[in-house]
Amino acid sequence: MKKRVISGCVLALLALALIWLDEPLPWLTAGVIFWGVMALREFNQVVGLTKAKPFAVIGTVGTVLFIISPHFDNGLEPLLAAFVAGSLLYLLKPGDRSQAFIRWAWTLAGVIYIGWLLSFIVALRGLDGGREWVFFALGVTAASDTFAYFIGRVFGKHKMAPSISPNKSWEGAVGGAVCAVIMALILKAVFDLPASYLELGLLGLAASAVGQAGDLVESLFKRNMAIKDSGNSIPGHGGFMDRMDSVVFAAVLVYYYVIIFIQ
Structure with a gap:
């Protein structure tokens, strides 16, 4: 718990500085x-162990391009x-092509999930x-994440989605x-x-809902891959993927709220 609190504070201060x-x-x-490249690295490692190894270089380039596209x-x-x-033309290169399309599909999945969704933070800024x-x-x-975690630990009795994430409660x-x-x-x-x-109260409520749904999406991914955390890069929090799940979904919601109703 101590590691979780300390690393959370460090991440919060760093985020404040980068945003400001x-x-x-x-x-x-x-x-x-940086966040996207590290998260994609974790994604590739997990998928490569259980499914098919994504094309790391192509995925990294695609992720960076998506993030800077705004x-x-x-x-x-x-x-x-x-x-x-x-990336499809890349499949024609000489070598073993037996898993070419499944590797390409996982590469594309990583770029869209990580690169495209993270780009909404840049677009919102x-x-x-x-x-x-x-x-x-x-x-x-x-x-939402912090209090859901602590309130769930203390008062959680009714499981939200036990087949996906047993520790999450209503x-x-x-x-x-x-x-x-x-x-x-x-x-x-x-x-x-x-x-x-x-x-904004309703927007905060909606952001919490989609953020918690995004958390469940990543939990489902980890369950499909038979792992607990995407990595251990952030003490007490797991990996970079573990810290992007709810944020990116909330960022997408807030971005479209602003461009539709504010601007």
């Missing part, structure tokens, strides 16, 4: 690239087309008032959702976000 600073380099983008106007569609076509909206997405998710989920709403209201007051308290 924007010059002379887009530091958040650089941090997300910096370029209308860059996603040509990027996706070029990546899919280029690039919107008007994006710094504050990223703080909102991460703050609400952190509150009591923890509700506690995390309530704390996410409280955090959303606090962040509204701190940053004076351009939406009502009711709207």
Whole structure:
């Protein structure tokens, strides 16, 4: 528990610095690239042990390109087309082609799950008032995850999805959702976000719901791969994949909320 708290505080301070600073380099983008490359490395190692070994170089290049794509106007569609076509052509290289397509499929899955979803954090930061909206997405998710974990440990009796994640409970989920709403209201007051308290309270509730669903998605992935954690790079928290599951789903939700209802 001590390691979990200490590493969580260090991660939070680092995230705050990367989100706040924007010059002379887009530091958040650089941090997300590092996060994505490390998460993809864990993904490739896990899949390679149980299924088929993804193409590491292609996957890394694709992940980085997806993460930086929000910096370029209308860059996603040509990027996706070029990546899919280029990676398929790569299968024609000399060598053992017996598992070529299954390896390609897992490579594409890793790039989409990690690279594309992480790119929404960068895209959110690039919107008007994006710094504050990223703080909102991460703050609400952190509150939801933290209190769902502790409330679930103390009061959890009714299992949410025992076949996927035996330790998650409805009591923890509700506690995390309530704390996410409280955090959303606090962040509204701190940053004076351009939406009502009711709207942001509901957005915080929705972000908690999709974040916890995203957590279950990664739990299902790990269960399919017969592992407990994606890695051990972050003391008390597992690997980089273990810390992106809920955040990216919440970031996608907040991004589309902002561009549809705010801008």
